[in-house]
Amino acid sequence: MNTIVIPTAQNIELEYPQAGIGARALATLIDVAVLIGYFTILRIFDYSFNASNELTYTFFIPPMIYSLLCESLFNGQTLGKFIMRTRVISLDGASPTFSQYIMRWLLKLLDLWILWGLVGLVTMVINKNGQRLGDIIAGTTVIKLKLVTHFGDTIFMETSEDYQVVFPQIRNLSDRDVSILKEVLDAGLKSSNPEILEKLSRKVQEVAGIETKMRAAVFLETVLLDYNHLYGGE
Numbered sequence: 001m002n003t004i005v006i007p008t009a010q011n012i013e014l015e016y017p018q019a020g021i022g023a024r025a026l027a028t029l030i031d032v033a034v035l036i037g038y039f040t041i042l043r044i045f046d047y048s049f050n051a052s053n054e055l056t057y058t059f060f061i062p063p064m065i066y067s068l069l070c071e072s073l074f075n076g077q078t079l080g081k082f083i084m085r086t087r088v089i090s091l092d093g094a095s096p097t098f099s100q101y102i103m104r105w106l107l108k109l110l111d112l113w114i115l116w117g118l119v120g121l122v123t124m125v126i127n128k129n130g131q132r133l134g135d136i137i138a139g140t141t142v143i144k145l146k147l148v149t150h151f152g153d154t155i156f157m158e159t160s161e162d163y164q165v166v167f168p169q170i171r172n173l174s175d176r177d178v179s180i181l182k183e184v185l186d187a188g189l190k191s192s193n194p195e196i197l198e199k200l201s202r203k204v205q206e207v208a209g210i211e212t213k214m215r216a217a218v219f220l221e222t223v224l225l226d227y228n229h230l231y232g233g234e
Contacts, residue, residue: 089142
């Protein structure tokens with residue numbers, strides 16, 4: 001399963017799976033049903049027959065820009081994508097720019113409506129990022145809004161507002177240092193291996209310039225709490 005990592009403002013990286021062909025196809029069918037419903041309503045009220053030719057043409061504008069309008073206004077989602085819990089996103093994990101949405105939209109005709117969608121289907125099958133041609137040109141892909149990474153797998157730890165930082169020296173640690181600390185701490189606790197924790201504790205103290213007689217596990221958890229309290233709200 002291919003995934004894409006999305007960084008957050010709290011120095012947390014969340015991993016999402018890329019949307020499969022089935023989910024994307026169903027989302028497209030839902031959107032087509034929406035457009036069919038739109039034209040059905042027009043026919044019921046006989047707008048297209050009683051209006052002038054110029055006005056009639058304007059009724060075709062909303063379905064033409066439906067996907068572009070929805071994705072740019074609703075954070076990468078049409079109604080079909082919302083129901084299927086999928087979303088358009090840049091390959092770097094950021095929300096796409098309007099120009100990226102336009103590029104996807106312009107190439108949608110080639111991807112989905114020529115040869116019954118064969119162009120887009122073949123492109124998604126052979127592309128490792130699950131991209132249709134429009135996605136490749138725009139630098140986007142579609143993800144499934146189902147986390148692969150859970151908060152328990154990240155460095156995120158909640159602290160109370162009145163929490164007092166024990167080791168302000170942790171400012172000497174980088175985000176990468178703290179991420180490794182969390183991974184090794186979890187491994188040490190799960191394996192009940194005190195030697196791993198002792199080695200990590202000594203290393204952290206050395207890098208951060210800390211001296212303490214705390215037990216290794218307690219010290220490392222305190223460092224994580226300090227870090228989250230200092231930087232979690234950034």
